[in-house]
Amino acid sequence: MPGPIPTTISRRALIASAGAASIAAIAARGLHNAPAAHATSEGNVLALVDPLSSEPDRSAFDDTEHVFAAYLPIVAPMANSIRDEEPHYGWMEDGWWRSPEQPYNAREMEQVATLTWFLTHERSWNPYFNDLKLRNRIEAALSYYLASQLPDGSWSEYQWDVPHLAPTGFGSVALTTTYRDLHEAGELSDWLPEIEAAVRESSAWLVDRSLPHWRQPTPYTNQVVAGLVGASMTADLFQDANLAAQVSQCWETLRVHGISDAGHSHEPMAYDFDYSFIVAMPDLAEGALSGFTEPIEMARSMVEFITYASVLEPDRAGFLHWSAASARIPAFTLEWEPNEVLDRTSLGRALIDDIPVLAAFHPTDDEILTAREAWKANPGPIVPLRKKGTSPRTWMHSSRAPLGVSESEREDAIATLPYLASDRFTEYRQAGTIDLDYMFVRRPSYYITTLLGRRAGHSGPYQRLRMGPGLLWHPAMGAVVHVLNSNNEDAWGPFPEVSSVTQVEVARTYYAEPYREGGRVPADQIGDLEGDFSAAYLDRTNGSHVVLSFFDDSFVQDIVTDDPGRAVVPLLLQPGDLVTFSDGTEVTYGESVELTAITGFRLERGVGVLSVDFERASTITFDTTDRVRMSDSRRQHLVRVEHEGSLRTTYAFEGPAETPTQAPASGVLSSDNGHHGTDDGNYDVTMNLWWGVNAHAMRLFENGQLIAHRNLVARSPQAQSISVPIRGRHNGDYHYTAELINAAGTVQTGDVTVQVRHADPGVPVLSHDNHSGAADFTLTTNMWWGTNADRYRLYENDNLIDERALENDTPRPQAVSTEINGRESGTYRYRSELLNASGVTGSEETRVLVN
CATH class of the missing domain: 2.60.40.10 (Immunoglobulins)
Structure with a gap:
C-alpha cells in the first residue's frame, strides 16, 4: 500500500493533466527515503527517447547556436535518466548536472529547461522537436520538480525539507525559461499554470528580505543575483508590477550589502574568481539587460578588483589568476580562445559598453568569428558534454551573447590594467566582511599579491585561502611564482609539516621601512607607501614568523620558526625555462632533482632572469607537479628548502644573461x-x-x-x-x-x-559468433592497427543500440564487444562506428540470422 503523500508534495503535482498513471506514481512517491543506488530508467512505463541516429551537420547550426551541438547528443541519455517507476517517479537520477546525486537535490532538475528547449525549437538538426517520448519524460520531470517545492516556495539541495538559496535562485531561472519555451510552442499547456504558481512562490521567497539569504552583509552574492534574475523574469512573464518593484528594491540592497569593502562579491564573505567572473557576471549582464543599473555598478566593482587579482602573461597566452585568494573554486587561468560550446562567461560581454576594461578579459569579435568558421569546417564528430559539465546556464547565455570587441579596443582596455598602466603603487584593501587584507605591490621590477589575516576559523568555507604572498609577476617574464588553492603544498613560505598549510591564520603588522624598521604604519595608510616597506605576520598555530620586505628591484622573505623546518617556493615554469642551482646543476621544465649545500638558483626566461638567493646553504628538492595549464605551457614546480629555524630568501630580477647586437641566426x-x-x-x-x-x-x-x-x-x-x-x-x-x-x-x-592523412580512426571490422542461429550472441569490433578511437557505436537495423568510450592508445589495436540477448527469429543488420575528435569510420554491414 502506498504511504501518505509527504507534506513537501504540493497540490499542483496532483492535477488531472498528469494522467492517472502519473497521479498514482506521484501519490506513491516517498520523498523522504533516498535510494541507496540510482538506476537509470529502463523504459518500464515511459518509452525511452531515441538516441541520435546520425552525426549532426555542423553547417546547419546558426552561429549563435553552436552551443546546442554539445547538448544534442546527451538529450536522449539525459531524458532517459528520468525515473518512470517508484520510488521518486520523475526524478532525473543519473547525476547529469550537480552533486549530491540525491532526490532531494533540486539542482538536478534544472535540466528540464534544457530538454524543453529541444522539444520546442524546430531546427533542421534537432530530431527532438515535438518528440512525443521526450514530451512525456519532461512531463514526468515537471511532476517531480514541482511536487518537491517546499511549502515556503523554496527548494532543497543538501538535505530533505531544508530551504536552500542556490536551487531556488537557479531553479527559478530554469522554470521561467521552461515556461516561456512551452508557452511559445503551445506545448504541455496544462502544466503552465502549475509552473507559474511555482515560480511566483519561489520568487516571493527569493525577494523576501526578512529571510536569512538577505542577512547583512549578504553572502553568496552569485546565488542571490541568479535569484533576482529569476524573479525579474517571473515579473516580466506575468506582468507583475508588485514583484518587479520588490526586485528593484532587492537589487539596491544587494548592491550595498553583496559587495565587500575590498570591491569583490561575497562568496560567501571572501573573494572567488570563478563565482564572480564566470557565474555572477553573466547574470549581472542579465540584470542590466532588464534595465537595472545596480548590476552594472556591482559588476564594475567586481571587475575592478579582478584587474588587480589577475595578471596578463606577456606572451598573451592568457590571464593567470591569484588562486590563493579564491575561497571556493581552484581557479588558475583564463584564456581568450573562444569556445562557444563551453564558455560560461560569454554574456558578460554585454557589460563591456558600461565597463570598458572588461574587454581585456574576452576574445575579440574576429577571434569569435574565426572560431565559428573553424567549428563549422571541423570534419570530426560533435563531442557531447560530460556529466557535471552540462550547465543549463551555458546555452542560455551563449545563445544570446554579443560579439566581442575589436583588437584595438581590447588593447586599449589592456593598457588600463593597473600593473601595466603604472610601475609603482601599493594597493591595500580590507575585505571588511571577514578579517582579511589584500595587498597589491607594484614596483619597477615586479608585481606581487599578498593575502594576510584570518579565515574565520579552521573549518567552513574558507579552507582554500592561503595566507602570505601568492603571485609574483615580472613585466617581461610573466608569472614566476604562483600559489594555488587546492593542494596540500599550496604555500609560498614556511611549511613545517604536510598539513600545516591548511591551518594558517596570521596576525599582521606593517612597517614604514624594510625588515620591520621605521615604525608601524596604520592599515589605512599602507596605500601611501610607494617606496621600500615591510609586512610582518605571525602564525601562532605553527609558530612561524614571516617578514616580507619590498624594494624596487627585489623582494625579501624572512622566515623564523620555533623548530627546524622547510619552506616552499612554488615556481611556475614554461617550456624553454632554465633553472640553474648554485652548484651548477641545471634543470628544465618537467624535471626533478635533489641537491645539498645550495645557496640559491637562477630562473632564466626570455629577456629576464629571476635570481633567488638563500642566506645560508640548504638542502633542497625540486619537483615537478601535474598542475598544468595553457596548453601545457605553464606548470607548477615546487622548490622545498630545508632550514634550521630561520631562512632569508631574496628574489631579485635582472636583465637577460646576454644582450645581443645582432638578430638571431636562422633556425x-x-x-x-x-x-x-x-x-x-x-x-x-x-x-x-x-x-x-x-x-x-x-x-x-x-x-x-x-x-x-x-x-x-x-x-x-x-x-x-x-x-x-x-x-x-x-x-x-x-x-x-x-x-x-x-x-x-x-x-x-x-x-x-x-x-x-590518418587523423580519423582506423577502419573497424565487425564480426559475430552466432553460427547456429541462437537468440544470444556477441558482436565484436576490431581495429587491427592505426589511429585509435575515443568512442564506439553499434547499430542494429540502423538503430543505435550501444555506445561507449574507448581508451586511445594509438597505434595499438582496439577491440570492443557487445552482447546481444533475446532476439526473436529474423535477420538483423549490424554496423559499427569508431569515432575520435577528427572523424568517424564505419565498418561494413554484417547480417546475423536468428532461427
Whole structure:
C-alpha cells in the first residue's frame, strides 16, 4: 500500500493533466527515503527517447547556436535518466548536472529547461522537436520538480525539507525559461499554470528580505543575483508590477550589502574568481539587460578588483589568476580562445559598453568569428558534454551573447590594467566582511599579491585561502611564482609539516621601512607607501614568523620558526625555462632533482632572469607537479628548502644573461608526424637553431595564424631547441613558419609542411559468433592497427543500440564487444562506428540470422 503523500508534495503535482498513471506514481512517491543506488530508467512505463541516429551537420547550426551541438547528443541519455517507476517517479537520477546525486537535490532538475528547449525549437538538426517520448519524460520531470517545492516556495539541495538559496535562485531561472519555451510552442499547456504558481512562490521567497539569504552583509552574492534574475523574469512573464518593484528594491540592497569593502562579491564573505567572473557576471549582464543599473555598478566593482587579482602573461597566452585568494573554486587561468560550446562567461560581454576594461578579459569579435568558421569546417564528430559539465546556464547565455570587441579596443582596455598602466603603487584593501587584507605591490621590477589575516576559523568555507604572498609577476617574464588553492603544498613560505598549510591564520603588522624598521604604519595608510616597506605576520598555530620586505628591484622573505623546518617556493615554469642551482646543476621544465649545500638558483626566461638567493646553504628538492595549464605551457614546480629555524630568501630580477647586437641566426623547423606509427594529427613541431646568435623567443605560425609563443634562454653561439605540441589536427596539410626574436631583431626560420592523412580512426571490422542461429550472441569490433578511437557505436537495423568510450592508445589495436540477448527469429543488420575528435569510420554491414 502506498504511504501518505509527504507534506513537501504540493497540490499542483496532483492535477488531472498528469494522467492517472502519473497521479498514482506521484501519490506513491516517498520523498523522504533516498535510494541507496540510482538506476537509470529502463523504459518500464515511459518509452525511452531515441538516441541520435546520425552525426549532426555542423553547417546547419546558426552561429549563435553552436552551443546546442554539445547538448544534442546527451538529450536522449539525459531524458532517459528520468525515473518512470517508484520510488521518486520523475526524478532525473543519473547525476547529469550537480552533486549530491540525491532526490532531494533540486539542482538536478534544472535540466528540464534544457530538454524543453529541444522539444520546442524546430531546427533542421534537432530530431527532438515535438518528440512525443521526450514530451512525456519532461512531463514526468515537471511532476517531480514541482511536487518537491517546499511549502515556503523554496527548494532543497543538501538535505530533505531544508530551504536552500542556490536551487531556488537557479531553479527559478530554469522554470521561467521552461515556461516561456512551452508557452511559445503551445506545448504541455496544462502544466503552465502549475509552473507559474511555482515560480511566483519561489520568487516571493527569493525577494523576501526578512529571510536569512538577505542577512547583512549578504553572502553568496552569485546565488542571490541568479535569484533576482529569476524573479525579474517571473515579473516580466506575468506582468507583475508588485514583484518587479520588490526586485528593484532587492537589487539596491544587494548592491550595498553583496559587495565587500575590498570591491569583490561575497562568496560567501571572501573573494572567488570563478563565482564572480564566470557565474555572477553573466547574470549581472542579465540584470542590466532588464534595465537595472545596480548590476552594472556591482559588476564594475567586481571587475575592478579582478584587474588587480589577475595578471596578463606577456606572451598573451592568457590571464593567470591569484588562486590563493579564491575561497571556493581552484581557479588558475583564463584564456581568450573562444569556445562557444563551453564558455560560461560569454554574456558578460554585454557589460563591456558600461565597463570598458572588461574587454581585456574576452576574445575579440574576429577571434569569435574565426572560431565559428573553424567549428563549422571541423570534419570530426560533435563531442557531447560530460556529466557535471552540462550547465543549463551555458546555452542560455551563449545563445544570446554579443560579439566581442575589436583588437584595438581590447588593447586599449589592456593598457588600463593597473600593473601595466603604472610601475609603482601599493594597493591595500580590507575585505571588511571577514578579517582579511589584500595587498597589491607594484614596483619597477615586479608585481606581487599578498593575502594576510584570518579565515574565520579552521573549518567552513574558507579552507582554500592561503595566507602570505601568492603571485609574483615580472613585466617581461610573466608569472614566476604562483600559489594555488587546492593542494596540500599550496604555500609560498614556511611549511613545517604536510598539513600545516591548511591551518594558517596570521596576525599582521606593517612597517614604514624594510625588515620591520621605521615604525608601524596604520592599515589605512599602507596605500601611501610607494617606496621600500615591510609586512610582518605571525602564525601562532605553527609558530612561524614571516617578514616580507619590498624594494624596487627585489623582494625579501624572512622566515623564523620555533623548530627546524622547510619552506616552499612554488615556481611556475614554461617550456624553454632554465633553472640553474648554485652548484651548477641545471634543470628544465618537467624535471626533478635533489641537491645539498645550495645557496640559491637562477630562473632564466626570455629577456629576464629571476635570481633567488638563500642566506645560508640548504638542502633542497625540486619537483615537478601535474598542475598544468595553457596548453601545457605553464606548470607548477615546487622548490622545498630545508632550514634550521630561520631562512632569508631574496628574489631579485635582472636583465637577460646576454644582450645581443645582432638578430638571431636562422633556425629550421621539423615535425615528428608519423614517427609514432601513424600521421594521426598529434605531433610536435620543433625549432632547432644549430649555431649562432641566439633568440630570446620564438613565435610559431600555422597556416599564417600565430599559435604559440615560447621563451628561450640565450647562450650564443650554442644551439637552441624548443618543441610545441600540436594536437587534434584533422586530415589535411598544415604549413608551419616561425620567427626568432631577440633585442636586435627578428628573423624567419625555415618552414615545414605536415601532411595529416590518418587523423580519423582506423577502419573497424565487425564480426559475430552466432553460427547456429541462437537468440544470444556477441558482436565484436576490431581495429587491427592505426589511429585509435575515443568512442564506439553499434547499430542494429540502423538503430543505435550501444555506445561507449574507448581508451586511445594509438597505434595499438582496439577491440570492443557487445552482447546481444533475446532476439526473436529474423535477420538483423549490424554496423559499427569508431569515432575520435577528427572523424568517424564505419565498418561494413554484417547480417546475423536468428532461427
